[in-house]
Amino acid sequence: MTKKNLPIVDKNSRYVVSAAEMKRCDQATIDHFGIPQDVLMERAALSICKYVKKSLPAGGRVLIFAGSGNNGGDGIAAARILHQDDIPVVLVLVNHKLNEKAASSKRTKACEQQLKIALSYGVTVIDFDASSINNEIKRSSVIVDAMLGIGCTRDLEGDYKSAVCEINYSKEDFDEKAPHVISADIPTGINADTGQVQGHAICADETVTFGFLKMGCAFYPGAAHSGEIHIVNIGITDDGFLNEPPRFKYIDIPDVSEMAKLLLPKRNPAGNKGSFGKVLIAAGSKRISGACIMAAESCLRSGAGMVRVFTEKTNLSAVQTLLPEAMTDIYCEEDFDTNESEVFKAAKDNLLNALLWSDAVVCGPGIGKGKAGREILSIILENAKLPLVLDADALNIISDDEETRKLICGYEADMVMTPHLAEFSRLIDKNIHDCRLCMIDETIKLAKEFHACIICKDARSLITDGERCFINLSGNDGMATAGSGDVLAGLIGALVVSGFSNVTEAAAIGAYMHGVAGDMAAIKNGRQGMTARDISGGLRDIFSGQSNIL
Template identity: 30%
Template sequence: MIPVLSREQMREFDRHAIEACRVPGVILMENAGRNAAGIVLRALGDRQAEIVIVAGGGNNGGDGFVVARRLLAQGHPAEVYLLGEAQHLKGDARVNHDAWRGLGGRVTAVTDDAGVMALSAALAALGPEDVIVDALLGTGLDRAVEGALAQVIGAINESDARVFALDVPSGLDANTGAVLGVAVRAADTVTFAHLKLGLLTPTGAEHSGDVHVVDIGVPGELFREVGCSALLFESDDASELVVPRGVATHKGSAGHVFAVAGSAGKTGAALLCARGALRAGAGLATICTFPDAADTLDQRVLEEMTARIDPALLEASLDECLARADVVVVGPGLGLDERAQRVAEHVVLTWNGTKVVDADALSAFAGRAAELARARGQLILTPHPGELGRLLGTSAADVERDRFGALARAVELTQSVVLLKGARTLVGAPGELPLVTAAGSPALATAGAGDVLAGVIAAFAKTTPPRLAAMLGAHVHALSAERWVEQRGADRGLVAHEVADGVPGVLARLLGASE
């Protein structure tokens, strides 16, 4: 897994490299800028292009001057615009400004409205083959962008040129991924030494494009001296968790997943959950539901089985039904009426095993997150931002503004594994670093995808610890969607059962990678 650092940790990383390892800051800046220029050169190939570097007055601007110098050395001159006066530059940024000027490089200072207009016109004149390097703000920003900076970022976003951001897109909060007023929308982000938290959020991903992590000349393991805030889960990590079956494996040993799911008009959610479990390797899948829903399901099931909840003996019939379960999913399509509430509360709080708590079962505990901490067994909560907002007594917008913070709060309140869905799904657990996957596709914006995910996680939870089962499930589910997109060349039209049906192919690839 790859470490992901906060703004503060990265600042401490740089300080430790300079003070403890005695690597001067100007060398760190040189290495960062050289390798960022390498990413730009790789994109350019053999062609010439207009290159505009927009630099700020801090170290991010200093990185930009190094990029300009390194591009010039490879035959690609750039126009550099500096927001502010060169006389105000300090330290390493000033050193690299002077080095650029010493080579004959031109710097146009943008100090007033006329300068902003001239820069905006220069950016507007660029075409799709041209390049803008965003070296304005970097990771230190913690307040809203206003005035000339905001206007320049707007002009960058309106340009047709390909935008490369240095470290993080300017205007993006490096910790939360929130847009602080306005933020650069980059095609590529060259981030230095380590990934930053804000790049691994839906908004951060939308603004950063393809992310390239480049070396700055000190060992990456130096992060151990300062810590990290999350870990990026990759397919190599998934391969370590997906192991070949023994020859004596049978359906009983492969795991029996029970889905307490479905209600009148929502039986499809239960079927998709069970299908996800079976496609992920569960040997048996039973849908435990109310008689009216079970009657409908009995006309549709093939591999799945059904079991009926007796409304008159609700708790007792649930206990009898779940006595045969290895892992339970509760919530998909369950409903929000009084009997569904009773079912959700009984299963979540009293069944003593691993439970994936999804959808309507999460809504049953809206505003009551702390009650989940007293549940028997182990819980894997799988909310989308709206469900997590209701659980925490806040809104989806508040969750999205700081996904890592909302995840940490949910884990603390519930003392459970929490999977927060989204473009860059997160998994948190008590006493553990959050995990995040960058796998996924907008094609997953389809009804029932979450029901499939709950079943996939449940299948993995038979043999994998809950935190890793949740992350493995999210990663495999996302890779299934990615494969569908690759095969069809479309970013929409995927339906949930196709996600489930793609899981075995993903597992086959992961098994092959592990051998």
């Protein structure tokens, strides 16, 4: 795939970082640019205090759990600032003791210094004691978790485990009187790279994260443990990466009314239906009629000038009734039973003519894994030299058939593949339960194998062409409904002909807009009852610039 700039994505995206990337940026800020660590820690503490004060009721009390590292130092500094503001606060030392000698202490130098300052101001400091901490928790309105930060890489043990369990138990035991929990940087117990729970993890109401969003807060289950996330500037900026930027970005457009204007190429005011792109949708079968309709409808709503549906003849009436704007070509599944028959040649010629007409192709939704679906996919792969979007059954055929997989690897034009996690597991030949742990590396590997852009769909989707990597944070669990992927496939089909510099850019923006459309649909219809076609309605709202929904 030709390497190009992605100006629209670059302009509207932000970094999401691993633990190593964050540490590297943090250290460069100190060593290369000369900002003292104490200054960064003080600003982090001030940010924590800002959100503590927002959540603290009048006369409320704050309990801060501080570990022995720099995350603990942030918490200790926050305790001192709150104390100086006459807010009742108790500082709990976890995994280190108040009377430890500096020479033998587990505390980092910065943490040790912050503790000395806090003590000199008279902050109340206690050692963690599992047998009595529940009484302290009951007396507190806000709890700050500043125990481990991004340093958690193995299952919690000892006092860390006990402290996390006691804080989480308070949410269950106290109901509406439970203290409000704020985590510093990332909830303790969440792996900063994967989002996995290391045995136990804080269930925070809010997370105040410093500089950049952490991968562990972006991926589930870490995202669910993080609550509302606040990304705060403490002086660590993009400059700290020293021209070696993080691997992943995410798109972020706070104002829905600006989304279409900011994310989509400008349309030619003198254009016509032909110049806005002609997309062929090869979808649907005898058993499944809705897939071709949902993909085609989404494609039309997303800006394609013309859409042509190649589908089994039993779907013709439904397409013509529900989507009169679409053109149709039909075949009989039996036409593909014998490759030498006249009806096969006629069906193949019909598909080849449709390919000649097209600017891009979407193939796979509902075509089935039988003889007809396999032949349709093979004809497209052998004859098309167009941007190609592969979804659903097309991906399952590739997983089952080595010859088709070879055709994919040799496809000469741009390609986007949109597997959900089960389809992804079949493509990489791994158990679905293991896929989340290797999702990043395996998606990049698959993209390189197929020379394609992969959208690996899950609660957090990954988008990569093997070089550029994006994570999509939009969307909700209401989108886990039949047909949602068909809507995405149609949307991507429209975007790849709309003037983006690269299909990866179209795919990243398409995944984001699909999720936002799902969020809008959930507000209108509720997550429990929303359907895939409601997501298409959300796309209409985005393109119309509605701003009163999210």
